[in-house]
Amino acid sequence: MDSYLTIKDILAGYKEGRFSSTELFRYYKDRIARLNPTLNAIITNVDHQHGDFLASQNPLPVIHKDVYSTEDVETTAASNILRGYIPPFDATAVTKLAEANFITLGKANCDAFAHGTTGENSDFGPTKNPYGLEYTPGGSSSGSAVAVAAGLSPLATATDTGGSIRFPASLTNTVGIKPTYGRVSRYGIIAMTSSTDSIGHITRTVWDNAYVLNKTAGYDPHDATSAKVQVDDYLEDIEQGVKGLRLGVPKEYLENIAPEIEKAYREKVDTLRNLGAEIVEDISLPHTEYGINVYYIVTPSEVSSNLARFDGIRFGQERSHFGAEAKRRIMIGTYCLSSGYYDAYYLKAQKVRTLVIQDFAKAFEKVDALIAPVSAVMQPKLGELVNDPIKNYMLDVLTIPVNLAGVPSLAVPAGFSNGLPIGLQIIGDYFDEKLLYRIGYALEQETRYFEQTPKL
């Protein structure tokens, strides 16, 4: 069996009778057993009764990030404080994927509570990048990105609060969607920053990614922030191409980026131009640099509130079991929200957030979408930044403004440097995911980086 099947391949394989569901699932189980001890992408395996997937027609594999509640399957958010916690219900995204024939293979490693950018804040140990085991695969959805990059599953779910899908996707040659805030229900997903948490997923190809959003998107009465906006068919116009689209180059995103990233980025912009897109240079989003400062007020503030429920009384362990990063965020957030400081920090941050949103609104008056790098730096080595919170935070400098505004962004592969993957993001206006897939698909068909699989 091909090691790197996509969802599209699997659907075709079933149709043509090339393999049975039993063969397919045994194949993934064996591959996980062989490779996961090295990669540490999966922290809980789900054992199936044979009948589970035989009962389902053409079952497809999925691995859920461990912040997704899975009924009767341990859910820890990769934190010691939740070891042994067995949710009595499924997250809405898990339910919807199960209804679409996705069967859970396991739970993916991540930075504990999704706090982090390198995967190293996991209490289960770091996940390794399959393109270079000494490098970080990015975080916080480290295990999700690696599970897909290494062919342990064609799909892994993830969350993007400040870049936690796009950053690891771009470091592992995979495709990651951060949908519009409210496009996919947050119900049952362990909350981090309630005002920016976005529920998305990682796949190997753009087509697969659109296929999955077709299943997960939509209003959910259990999540009052989920949008009552009509869901598009994200596959409908995916092959339409980019001819006539106006795509913007946001100039602030190109300041201080690594030369190999700038080179890969510029080549891809040229590719899009050659495919018929009109490239608009020098689009300015002047408050980009402040996004990171806004984020590190808003996020710890909302984290301190969301993590208040972890009291060790109804579930989980005592609060001393939080990891160092959760403790830092609880402390900063509590400080920012404390009496006398709220106006100076949280309210001030939410005002600057308005300016970040206005930047995007003005940009989308001029262009249909923005093309930008995801990361300013190449993959750090594991251990390199572990004692420096600020340097860790800075890794998300180009992904955070999207979360503050709530607009969607699709990360797609943009090439390699010395064998290490580079990604770019296509940023759109609210609920414009369909357009992002169309652009991403056109670029992917031309570049075909998904064929450059890791040597494992």
Add this chain to the structure above:
Amino acid sequence: MRLDIDHVAKLAKLPLSKEEKELLEPQLNQIVNFIEKLNEVDTESVEPTFQVTGKTNELREDVVAEGLTQDQAIKNAPNADDGYIVTKGVFVDG
């Protein structure tokens, strides 16, 4: 020193060891300096944004719906007895 680590830890009900406080204190102050960069931005006439897609409070119909059973609701509690969750006393020790 701007952030009083003992006071904030108390507000957060977060038990921190002496070693943790020594590690966290300089880091937290570094982070506070980092976020204070926002003081550079003039926000005199800017309204704050709390909800990006413009939704306002949403109420559901006041109807009885199924929820978790009592067993499901307490099955993860470290200390439960006879269908109740056992906690420390609030007004007395123990």
